Amino acid sequence: MLDLDNINSSPPSEDSLIASPTSHNALSKDKDIFKHRHIGIGEKEQLLMLKKLGYGDLDTLIDSAVPQAIRLRNPLQLPSPQTEIEALATLKSIAQENKVYRSYIGMGYYNCITPAVIQRNILENPNWYTAYTPYQPEIAQGRLEALLNFQTMIIDFTGLEIANASLLDEATAAAEAMTMSYAVTKHKSNTFFVDRNCHPQTIEVIKTRAKYLEIELIIDNPQTFDFETSIFGALFQYPASDGTIYDYTNVIEQIHQQKGLVTLAADLLSLALLKSPGELNADIAVGNTQRFGVPLGYGGPHAAYFATKDEYKRQVPGRIVGVSKDVHGQPALRLALQTREQHIRRDKATSNICTAQVLLAVIASTYAVYHGEEGIKNIALRVHKLTKILAKGLEKLGYQIKSPYFFDTITIEIEDYDSVLSLAESNLINFRYDKNSIGISLDETTTLKDVKQILAIFGQNELSIEHLAIDNLGIPSDMQRQSRYLTETVFNQYHSETELLRYLHRLESKDLSLTTSMIALGSCTMKLNATAEMLPVTWAEFNSIHPFAPLSQTQGYQTLFSQLEAWLAEITGFAGISLQPNAGSQGEYAGLQVIRKYHDSRGDFARSICLIPESAHGTNPASAVMCGLKVIPVKCDTEGDINIEDLKAKAEKYKDKLAALMITYPSTHGVFEEGIKNICGIIHAFGGQVYLDGANMNAQVGLCRPGDFGADVCHLNLHKTFCIPHGGGGPGVGPIGVMPHLVPFLPLSYQLSAISYQSLEISNSDSIGMVSAAPWGSASILPISWMYIAMMGSQGLTDATKIAILNANYIAHRLAPHYPILFTGKSGLVAHECIIDLRPLRKTAQIEVEDVAKRLIDYGFHAPTMSWPVAGTMMIEPTESESLAELDRFCDAMISIRQEISSIEMGTMDHEDNVLKNAPHTAISLISEDWSHPYSREDAGYPDIFTKQHKFWPVVGRIDNAYGDRNLVCSCIGMDQYNTKET
Incomplete structure (x- = not known):
């Protein structure tokens, strides 16, 4: 509270501020203040959420959700977190090493x-x-x-x-x-x-x-x-x-x-x-x-x-x-x-x-x-x-x-x-x-x-x-x-x-x-893209340099690359990182190319079979085919996990031709598979390599590392886990990490010589070559991820992962009485996302998943991922950046929609002419003189209190x-x- 009586008195000394109990214990907490900007859930909210889930503390929840066999035993070895001002100053000094x-x-x-x-x-x-x-x-x-x-x-x-x-x-x-x-x-x-x-x-x-x-x-x-x-x-x-x-x-x-x-x-x-x-x-x-x-x-x-x-x-x-x-x-x-x-x-x-x-x-x-x-x-x-x-x-x-x-x-x-x-x-x-x-x-x-x-x-x-x-x-x-x-x-x-x-x-x-509002898209995290992370993108030292400028002019970029690569290697447990792939799809392609080149180097030219779970992201099989691999699907069990027996049978059947397994972890179904180490071991036993789709790395950072539990290659979506914004559908960055035996085959971070721009200097003949036009892909947005890691530090990144898992389980818990949760782990928990099953509504109310998605627009929300990996479902991923109030507002909207569906089931709302089938409602449709629907305009356009205070109107x-x-x-x-x- 402002002390009006002493407003003209001398300002307190620096020492008194540091010692003051009201100064947030400045020196100890200033260093991780960005973590509190990025993570939307405070300590009080955590306790409330954990109590509803039946857990006394966050670590107990995480221990139940993440298999102990793959857990990290030591904190990530990353630099201490910097404040926004400190990180910007550090990055500015790095940027100034570049010569424009x-x-x-x-x-x-x-x-x-x-x-x-x-x-x-x-x-x-x-x-x-x-x-x-x-x-x-x-x-x-x-x-x-x-x-x-x-x-x-x-x-x-x-x-x-x-x-x-x-x-x-x-x-x-x-x-x-x-x-x-x-x-x-x-x-x-x-x-x-x-x-x-x-x-x-x-x-x-x-x-x-x-x-x-x-x-x-x-x-x-x-x-x-x-x-x-x-x-x-x-x-x-x-x-x-x-x-x-x-x-x-x-x-x-x-x-x-x-x-x-x-x-x-x-x-x-x-x-x-x-x-x-x-x-x-x-x-x-x-x-x-x-x-x-x-x-x-x-x-x-x-x-x-x-x-x-x-x-x-x-x-x-x-x-x-x-x-x-x-x-x-x-x-x-x-x-x-x-x-x-x-x-x-x-x-x-x-x-x-x-x-x-x-x-x-x-x-x-x-x-x-x-x-x-x-x-x-x-x-x-x-x-x-x-x-x-x-x-x-x-x-x-x-x-x-x-x-x-x-x-x-x-x-x-x-x-x-x-x-x-x-x-x-x-x-x-x-x-x-x-x-x-x-x-x-x-x-x-x-x-x-x-x-x-x-x-x-x-x-x-x-x-x-x-x-x-x-x-x-x-x-x-x-x-x-x-x-x-x-x-x-x-x-x-x-x-x-x-x-x-x-x-x-x-x-x-x-x-x-x-x-x-929050965008709770499963498999495509939409988290805070902090302003401090975005500022360096428009600095001339980063955005005014030609991609084939001599390395002597780009030492700032080289410093940024080497630091970011080292941090990502520590976070993932891999020995080498390539920043060249400029999209997740390019990362998949590059990772599989590395695996093929590795097999070739050993004379295993016949290894051309790629095993892919039926639940895999659709780009996985497409990427495999682009690398000349033949795709063999692997079945999943009723819990959404890989069917181990089917995996064993197919790995053995194709043992002489097995090149790789592509797997997403946590699984595409949003759970931590207990048998991930065993799965990797089976593939390795038959001479294959494990490609891990890192789309869900945001559920692992600080808790486990793909390089530790058996993956040989993994791509990362920097536009997801590491805060590069999606930009309406792009840009993205999809670097890959590899184990030591694959490092020689990484994409070529070539340079065009200052005295021979026409000829590429191939410094590594084992490399798969180039997968993108520029040596380091989408270089000018890499400072975003650098800033994020620099400001979060080891503990901040780990806490973000924990809160993402907490938020997903909180949403699953709130929605479970209203919608079936399709997949959970042995402890009944999900990872960072949950899948709700809307298929029964087709029989009971003639409601499709699309109807629920469009009705969410009337509540001011973007729908979660629809019908993937299971048709007729929604995959919900809340991220760590949303507040409890926003999580509750989303859950309230979903529960309210379920009540609207119940009205259809009970016959009090028409099966064809209802708020879901006609959603989303535009402002023009609400003011139309020809309003013949059996529900009110208010129910259509202002379904809850929030929308009456702040309404987002679709224009079509x-x-x-x-x-x-x-x-x-x-x-x-x-x-x-x-x-x-x-x-």
């Missing part, structure tokens, strides 16, 4: 301008970055619209008919194009042509992807290659990596004559001036949208794009946003076709990509909305004209430009560039060096002053460039774009900051994120998914035109 040079390296990565209105209102806005993948589209219409804008932008620029909602990076998008081409052509050949003038990182990722699919690669010059050779597809860079613009029309025709497909890896900004891939008759276009307002970030995260012809729409990897309609006949958006494809098709899936780079795709599409057709064209023209001035100036200085046709990149032929290299470095400038040439790529941020500085480095004398003529473009006339793009309304009405700000606010108001009613798939529209199109497509 002006990079003209190119290779698909460019400096760009992130408009401040986009940085502040999207990138730094928790309404955007704390939202989840739009599985409940009625409460995700804002980001779905932004993604539809993205798809429209890509369709416009590429001239193709359909685009997805983004992929992980350009290199993996190119690899996806290769495998899609292989599937579409029905394996008419197993040979794929790759232009040797593609970006080198793309070539390396394609090499990795092709190996175990038994795809033969031809890496050659398309200008001299004989395309009568039988190939199923080809990849060309457009413009080429050295900047040259080639007309691929004739080559594409030759490949089409033998039924092959052609992919162009096209620079998006160049397509404002160049003929589109569609106009060249390419079948697929891939690329990076990074230069549309997304910082370099030392390689990521960035949103790649993937576009193709309509006839291949069902083979497109990743996510597609489509237009449909809601129950009121209004246009509505939702994920189409590929939504959770891996969960349905499993080992028959065409790709293991189960997400998108949503946050980055939203930034890129909004950049196009802000600038529009004229703005983008002006940016492209300015970049190109500055490049032409530079080329003319260099020619005047006596240098020879490799090609007369280019967009933003020129290559200079030069025998000895040591003096240029020395001068460039002294001016804090990076060029691209390759044997006897230097590459220079200009970008949106380049000025005439920069061009003069570059010319001074090459000429060592100031050259007057004002008089250089640039009347015509450095693009062949028949390759110049004539077709328009970005003509849709959305790209032509928000060019002032005021209008864009209002548009962005309208979009974010349509979405439910963690700023609204329940969406008709089947209609949208029958009438697939994936770009900005008026509903009037869309309605004519009904079939």
